[in-house]
Amino acid sequence: MKKNTTKTLVINYTPRKGSYTKILFDEFVELARGKTELVHMDLCETPPDLLLAENLDLIMEWNGGRRDFSKSELSLLSNHHGYIDGLLKADHIVIAFPIYNFTLPATVKAWVDAIVVSDKTFSFSPEAGFRGLCTDKKALSIIVSGFDYGNSDDVKEYASSTIRQNFDFMGIESEQISAFGVDQNRDRLDSILNTAKLEIKALVDRWYSN
Numbered sequence: 497m498k499k500n501t502t503k504t505l506v507i508n509y510t511p512r513k514g515s516y517t518k519i520l521f522d523e524f525v526e527l528a529r530g531k532t533e534l535v536h537m538d539l540c541e542t543p544p545d546l547l548l549a550e551n552l553d554l555i556m557e558w559n560g561g562r563r564d565f566s567k568s569e570l571s572l573l574s575n576h577h578g579y580i581d582g583l584l585k586a587d588h589i590v591i592a593f594p595i596y597n598f599t600l601p602a603t604v605k606a607w608v609d610a611i612v613v614s615d616k617t618f619s620f621s622p623e624a625g626f627r628g629l630c631t632d633k634k635a636l637s638i639i640v641s642g643f644d645y646g647n648s649d650d651v652k653e654y655a656s657s658t659i660r661q662n663f664d665f666m667g668i669e670s671e672q673i674s675a676f677g678v679d680q681n682r683d684r685l686d687s688i689l690n691t692a693k694l695e696i697k698a699l700v701d702r703w704y705s706n
Contacts, residue, residue: 506521507592508591508593509603543606544606544607545610589635592637600659630667633669642677645676675692
């Protein structure tokens with residue numbers, strides 16, 4: 497078997513029993529197995545810290561340039577920095593999640609908040625403005641929704657644009673594979689999932705063709 501030359505961080509938030517998101521996530525993992533080094537992260541088992549009083553000020557101070565933290569303060573920052581290190585070590589990032597109430601689940605948003613960090617994944621200077629520091633990486637978002645947002649002019653979802661904007665901000669080229677309407681269009685469920693699986697296969701073949 498050809499030696500793996502890339503590392504892929506695969507992240508899932510699939511808490512629901514019988515999750516369609518997990519079906520598509522597992523499809524990616526199975527197709528990519530042996531073609532890249534897979535590093536798994538389950539956000540249900542190891543959830544990121546929320547931005548609460550005890551750590552929010554420390555994170556903002558880090559983003560402002562402070563580095564002289566005490567051991568106890570660094571301990572509070574360790575959860576966030578662990579997620580950052582995982583991202584920085586990867587060549588590819590795959591994250592799979594459902595849409596909750598038109599946007600990202602809170603746990604997935606907490607992961608985003610953990611990885612968008614000054615001098616780690618982006619930089620800022622008055623002269624150059626903001627600059628993403630992760631331009632050597634590619635990302636895939638696998639997004640599943642019970643409602644078919646693609647066929648609605650009245651109801652919008654913000655998960656796709658939010659995750660894409662954050663990847664763009666960090667300089668990461670990203671793609672999305674969506675399976676919308678899995679509950680609304682039960683009569684087409686197999687077709688919706690199979691279409692997404694074909695898109696996943698095409699991306700795996702493209703990413704790991706060399």
